[in-house]
Amino acid sequence: xxxxxxxxxxxxxxxxxxxxxxxxxxxxxxxxxxxxxxxxxxxxxxxxxxxxxxxxxxxxxxxxxxxxxxxxxxxxxxxxxxxxxxxxxxxxxxxxxxxxxxxxxxxxxxxxxxxxxxxxxxxxxxxxxxxxxxxxxxxxxxxxxxxxxxxxxxxxxxxxxxxxxxxxxxxxxxxxxxxxxxxxxxxxxxxxxxxxxxxxxxxxxxxx
Numbered sequence: 001x002x003x004x005x006x007x008x009x010x011x012x013x014x015x016x017x018x019x020x021x022x023x024x025x026x027x028x029x030x031x032x033x034x035x036x037x038x039x040x041x042x043x044x045x046x047x048x049x050x051x052x053x054x055x056x057x058x059x060x061x062x063x064x065x066x067x068x069x070x071x072x073x074x075x076x077x078x079x080x081x082x083x084x085x086x087x088x089x090x091x092x093x094x095x096x097x098x099x100x101x102x103x104x105x106x107x108x109x110x111x112x113x114x115x116x117x118x119x120x121x122x123x124x125x126x127x128x129x130x131x132x133x134x135x136x137x138x139x140x141x142x143x144x145x146x147x148x149x150x151x152x153x154x155x156x157x158x159x160x161x162x163x164x165x166x167x168x169x170x171x172x173x174x175x176x177x178x179x180x181x182x183x184x185x186x187x188x189x190x191x192x193x194x195x196x197x198x199x200x201x202x203x204x205x206x207x208x
Contacts, residue, residue: 064109066091067162067204068117069098074163074200082109088117095156122146147206150181162200168192181207 062080064087067073071092078086085105088094099120109115148157150172158169171190181187184205188198 059111062109062111062113064111064113064115065162066115066117068115068160069095069119070117071095071159072165073160078109080111083107084109084115087115147204149208150184150187150205151176151208161204163197164201183207 058080060080061077062082063075063077065075066087070088073091076087076090078090083105084103084107087109088105094100094117097119099118099122102118148161150158155166155169155173158164158172159166164172168190171192172187175181175190179186179189184202184207185198186207187193187201187205188195
């Protein structure tokens with residue numbers, strides 16, 4: 001059996017210590033890499049979830065258009081999740097002529113929806129929505145029987161038009177007493193009725 005000298009023993013001991021140190025730091029480095037990779041993956045996962053949440057996030061407010069037998073027809077901004085009754089209340093409430101049997105006040109509204117409140121006895125058609133629900137609407141715009149004659153319409157009938165309140169209805173009546181409307185475009189001669197308001201009512205009015 002070979003006997004190592006004291007110097008050789010020291011060299012062997014140093015080599016053993018060196019191998020031990022290299023091995024120790026090698027394992028520690030791998031652990032750090034695994035840990036860092038795990039954090040990065042977790043952060044990526046959280047970021048992807050947040051991005052998905054932003055994509056699916058619904059708007060806080062919606063815009064609907066209500067007309068017919070309400071006191072203040074026109075465009076109304078409501079909180080998302082509102083129902084027809086909320087739109088009716090924001091439009092000043094229902095008139096006495098409103099046919100409650102043909103409207104669903106509990107129906108949930110969606111953005112850009114049109115709501116029409118019919119008169120009792122008024123002929124309307126039921127339009128099937130994409131979600132399977134139904135909604136009351138006026139007859140086809142090509143049917144003049146459902147349009148309001150701005151030369152003969154009553155104040156209440158004029159107020160049923162989108163954006164035409166009591167003041168504008170009175171101005172229309174005052175204007176036609178001295179200048180009858182020759183065409184529907186003449187209604188823009190009434191103070192307060194510009195191009196945008198005319199576009200919202202042009203399919204709902206006629207003249208003799």
